[in-house]
Amino acid sequence: EVQLVESGGGLVQPGGSLRLSCVASGFTFSGYIMNWARQAPGKGLEWISYISSGSSAIYYADSVKGRFTTSRDNAKSSLYLQMNSLRDEDTAVYYCVRSGGMDVWGKGTTVTVSS
Amino acid sequence: DIVMTQTPLSSPVTLGQPASISCRSSQSLVHSDGNTYLSWLQQRPGQPPRLLIYKISNRFSGVPDRFSGSGAGTDFTLMISRVEAEDVGVYYCMQATQFPRTFGQGTKVEIK
Numbered sequence: 244e245v246q247l248v249e250s251g252g253g254l255v256q257p258g259g260s261l262r263l264s265c266v267a268s269g270f271t272f273s274g275y276i277m278n279w280a281r282q283a284p285g286k287g288l289e290w291i292s293y294i295s296s297g298s299s300a301i302y303y304a305d306s307v308k309g310r311f312t313t314s315r316d317n318a319k320s321s322l323y324l325q326m327n328s329l330r331d332e333d334t335a336v337y338y339c340v341r342s343g344g345m346d347v348w349g350k351g352t353t354v355t356v357s358s
Numbered sequence: 359d360i361v362m363t364q365t366p367l368s369s370p371v372t373l374g375q376p377a378s379i380s381c382r383s384s385q386s387l388v389h390s391d392g393n394t395y396l397s398w399l400q401q402r403p404g405q406p407p408r409l410l411i412y413k414i415s416n417r418f419s420g421v422p423d424r425f426s427g428s429g430a431g432t433d434f435t436l437m438i439s440r441v442e443a444e445d446v447g448v449y450y451c452m453q454a455t456q457f458p459r460t461f462g463q464g465t466k467v468e469i470k
Contacts, residue, residue: 288450290459302457338406343454348406
């Protein structure tokens with residue numbers, strides 16, 4: 244079964260940092276583009292990052308550029324999101340999403356930025 | 359950025375009746391490779407999103423055939439031929455032709 248499991252969410256103060264992880268199983272992780280997307284409470288979906296299968300191409304939404312860094316470890320079938328300088332508006336459920344077509348979504352991990 | 363605009367934002371439907379959602383993009387979604395990367399996703403209450411349709415009209419694995427997609431260029435439609443109770447949720451269109459990827463605002467489908 245294809246599965247994506249996110250972890251690392253929690254409560255953090257404004258200006259703080261957090262690192263999210265996503266472990267993939269059931270498919271050949273190294274062959275797939277991966278994305279991060281998020282959903283603020285009661286709001287719609289927002290794409291935030293894309294990383295190619297070999298990490299040669301990485302793109303970010305303007306809202307997180309310069310603060311968030313996406314990386315992956317194909318040997319561990321894992322995707323990461325390093326989030327720095329967190330703001331109140333970064334509060335959301337963060338999803339790990341497979342492929343350019345965003346065909347498989349994890350269940351998400353919740354990040355709350357609040358003092 | 360490409361702006362995706364969905365209508366309606368809310369759609370009360372009768373069980374067994376059809377439902378239709380429109381999505382318009384602010385510019386053509388035809389990629390330089392000739393494909394149009396327009397997808398539809400479903401988000402049931404309390405669940406993560408799920409891909410239904412990709413490249414305008416292709417049903418993803420396991421998606422019932424009552425869901426269909428159509429359109430071209432900047433105008434796209436998701437049709438549910440006969441709405442079932444399990445179809446309640448929010449539906450999003452999404453473009454993956456250009457960065458940043460962008461989503462429509464979402465259309466809430468509920469049963470009358």
